[in-house]
Amino acid sequence: MxxxxxxxxxxxxxxxxxxxxxxxxxxxxTIDAFPEDKLFQxxxxxxxxxxxxxxxxxxxxxPIVDGVSTGNWQEYKGAKATTKSEILRVWDAQTVELDTKxxxxxxxxFSEVDKAFDKWEASGLATIQYAIDNEIHHRGQGxxxxxxxxxxxxxxxxxx
Amino acid sequence: MxxxxxxxxxxxxxxxxxxxxxxxxxxxxTIDAFPEDKLFQxxxxxxxxxxxxxxxxxxxxxPIVDGVSTGNWQEYKGAKATTKSEILRVWDAQTVELDTKxxxxxxxxFSEVDKAFDKWEASGLATIQYAIDNEIHHRGQGxxxxxxxxxxxxxxxxxx
Numbered sequence: 164m165x166x167x168x169x170x171x172x173x174x175x176x177x178x179x180x181x182x183x184x185x186x187x188x189x190x191x192x193t194i195d196a197f198p199e200d201k202l203f204q205x206x207x208x209x210x211x212x213x214x215x216x217x218x219x220x221x222x223x224x225x226p227i228v229d230g231v232s233t234g235n236w237q238e239y240k241g242a243k244a245t246t247k248s249e250i251l252r253v254w255d256a257q258t259v260e261l262d263t264k265x266x267x268x269x270x271x272x273f274s275e276v277d278k279a280f281d282k283w284e285a286s287g288l289a290t291i292q293y294a295i296d297n298e299i300h301h302r303g304q305g306x307x308x309x310x311x312x313x314x315x316x317x318x319x320x321x322x323x
Numbered sequence: 324m325x326x327x328x329x330x331x332x333x334x335x336x337x338x339x340x341x342x343x344x345x346x347x348x349x350x351x352x353t354i355d356a357f358p359e360d361k362l363f364q365x366x367x368x369x370x371x372x373x374x375x376x377x378x379x380x381x382x383x384x385x386p387i388v389d390g391v392s393t394g395n396w397q398e399y400k401g402a403k404a405t406t407k408s409e410i411l412r413v414w415d416a417q418t419v420e421l422d423t424k425x426x427x428x429x430x431x432x433f434s435e436v437d438k439a440f441d442k443w444e445a446s447g448l449a450t451i452q453y454a455i456d457n458e459i460h461h462r463g464q465g466x467x468x469x470x471x472x473x474x475x476x477x478x479x480x481x482x483x
Contacts, residue, residue, distance in 0.1 A: 172332035173433040173448050179333055182452065207367060208470025273333040288333050292342065293480070296459055300479060303463030310368025319460060320453070 176273065179288075180265045183295050184258065185322030190220060190298055191254055192317040193305050199247050205308055213308055216301040217250055218243055223294045225257050225264070227279065231287035232268045236280045336433065339448075340425045343455050344418065345482030350380060350458055351414055352477040353465050359407050365468055373468055376461040377410055378403055383454045385417050385424070387439065391447035392428045396440045 194202065194217050203214045222239035230236040244250040272287045279290045306316040334342075354362065354377050363374045382399035390396040404410040432447045439450045466476040 171336040171430045171433070172334070173336050173339055174332070174334040176331040176333050178448075186456075207467055208472075210467065210470055270331045273331070288338075296346075297479070299456055299459040300463040300466075303460040304467050306460075307367055307370065307464050307467040310370055312368075319457070 176266070176268065176270075179291070180261065183291075184261065186295060186298060186302075187224075187254075187258060187261075189317060189319070189322055190217070190302050191251065193302050193309070194247065194250060194254070196309055196314055196316060197247070197305075198312075198314075201308070201312055202247050202250075203245075205312060207308060207311060210304065213301075213305040214244075214247075214250065216305060217254075219301070220294075220298045221250070221253055221257060223297065225260050227290055227294050228261060228264050228268065230277070230279055231272050231290060232264060234272075234277060236278075238280065336426065336428065336430075339451065340421065343451075344421065346455060346458060346462075347384075347414075347418060347421075349477060349479070349482055350377070350462050351411065353462050353469070354407065354410060354414070356469055356474055356476060357407070357465075358472075358474075361468070361472055362407050362410075363405075365472060367468060367471060370464065373461075373465040374404075374407075374410065376465060377414075379461070380454075380458045381410070381413055381417060383457065385420050387450055387454050388421060388424050388428065390437070390439055391432050391450060392424060394432075394437060396438075398440065 194213070197205075197213055201212075202217075203212050206212045221244075226237060226239050241253065244253055268287070273291075274286050274288065276284060276286050277290075278284045283290065283293075285293070306319075309316045354373070357365075357373055361372075362377075363372050366372045381404075386397060386399050401413065404413055428447070433451075434446050434448065436444060436446050437450075438444045443450065443453075445453070466479075469476045
């Protein structure tokens with residue numbers, strides 16, 4: 164990474180992964196809070212059901228870390244899950260995969276600009292941040308679905 | 324900041340501020356997308372209207388940067404805005420204030436653990452991240468309100 168002499172570094176790769184995994188634990192609890200049928204069918208304002216949003220997180224997470232790490236951008240290949248338990252199974256497998264793959268991202272790839280999936284030009288860091296922010300954004304929408312269903316969402320501040 | 328020899332620094336304070344201000348521009352557009360009455364009155368699932376969420380972002384932003392910077396945690400003192408234009412006026416004033424104050428945060432305060440507002444114990448970085456994540460989370464909920472009102476929210480990926 165090119166740093167100015169005066170640059171104040173505030174986050175390490177390790178801290179970023181920890182932050183993301185904390186959010187992912189909360190997202191997992193949010194998925195799990197939905198009754199099976201509502202997860203796949205309920206929505207508001209013509210938006211997607213939360214299962215589709217959760218699946219979007221999955222098709223982004225490991226493929227983005229692979230792409231940032233290697234420069235090889237491959238779309239997620241697995242078949243789309245059709246049950247909650249299947250989503251959670253893939254989710255848990257990605258948790259392990261992220262813990263293995265993230266620490267192997269070469270340092271220079273965080274600042275290097277690349278074209279993610281041949282479409283989005285950004286630094287590796289910005290692309291990873293986008294995945295995290297997108298997860299927080301849509302999970303917040305899942306909270307509205309849960310509230311509208313009369314279900315208490317998991318506490319936002321709990322990440323363990 | 325105490326760093327391991329092998330620590331890979333991925334984000335500078337400058338990049339973190341830029342990231343936040345990008346999100347804040349999007350949040351400003353989200354506030355502005357609401358018709359005046361809906362901003363203060365519309366909600367779903369028994370949740371707060373979006374004006375209350377936007378006000379929460381305001382009472383957190385500058386007070387958190389002040390607290391992380393100085394160790395002096397002061398609640399926001401201004402009177403709660405009651406119109407959209409008033410919210411946006413305070414928002415724009417905070418944008419300038421953040422640009423001035425954020426770069427003055429002493430380096431060691433990002434990693435130092437403090438008790439924000441005498442309540443939440445975390446590093447300066449974690450407290451700032453919490454403010455950003457909280458903004459993304461609730462803004463996502465504002466998107467559901469807008470969709471339910473038949474209003475197209477601003478594109479999530481545009482931050483300029």
